[in-house]
Amino acid sequence: MVNPTIIEIDNFLISSSIFTEKFFCDIPRCRGACCIIGDSGAPLEDGERTLIEKEYSKISKYLRPEGIRTIEEQGISVRDLDDDLVTPLIGGEECAYTLFDKDDNCFCAIEFAHNEGESTLRKPISCWLYPIRVSTLSNGMVALNLHEWHVCIDAYAKGRRDGIPVYRFLKNPLIHAFGEEFYEKLSICAAQNF
Numbered sequence: 001m002v003n004p005t006i007i008e009i010d011n012f013l014i015s016s017s018i019f020t021e022k023f024f025c026d027i028p029r030c031r032g033a034c035c036i037i038g039d040s041g042a043p044l045e046d047g048e049r050t051l052i053e054k055e056y057s058k059i060s061k062y063l064r065p066e067g068i069r070t071i072e073e074q075g076i077s078v079r080d081l082d083d084d085l086v087t088p089l090i091g092g093e094e095c096a097y098t099l100f101d102k103d104d105n106c107f108c109a110i111e112f113a114h115n116e117g118e119s120t121l122r123k124p125i126s127c128w129l130y131p132i133r134v135s136t137l138s139n140g141m142v143a144l145n146l147h148e149w150h151v152c153i154d155a156y157a158k159g160r161r162d163g164i165p166v167y168r169f170l171k172n173p174l175i176h177a178f179g180e181e182f183y184e185k186l187s188i189c190a191a192q193n194f
Helices: 046-062 065-074 109-115 150-162 171-178 180-193
Strands: 006-009 012-015 098-100 106-108 132-136 142-146
Touching: 006 180, 012 180, 046 065, 046 109, 098 109, 106 109, 171 180
Parallel strands: 012 142
Antiparallel strands: 006 012, 098 106, 132 142
């Protein structure tokens, strides 16, 4: 059977690469490069911006001084060149919400605050779902596409070595974003078609 390019499940159009490609973050190799390389911040949903604003006093204690300064100057979020709501960048490069461990691995301060029980937001869903990118189409359907970025080459290699398809690596954020029933349908689709 030839794998279709697009799979339709309910109101979702899903790229078949989410089933066929393998992926598993390899932080020791990439060191969190996705948080520090790029021309725009992490995409935010309106509700996420509101939560960050509400919980900023708790999140900010985990931020670096340059992150705090950037947020004070630019705001909790900004609009990028495409007019999308995103996190601000320090010096046009790394996300203002980044922090580094002693080995210079990059992590999300929002997620760190969440893990400490101080933030209800784990991290922006766009980050948690990566390498899946979500977009709402003009007809109201939701498209799930695989984003391939050179900084994640090690994650694709590790995923292939370990045999972990993208949709399985992202089980928790997919359930968080779209529900258990949707993830169950993804799993059934994978078993029947891939």
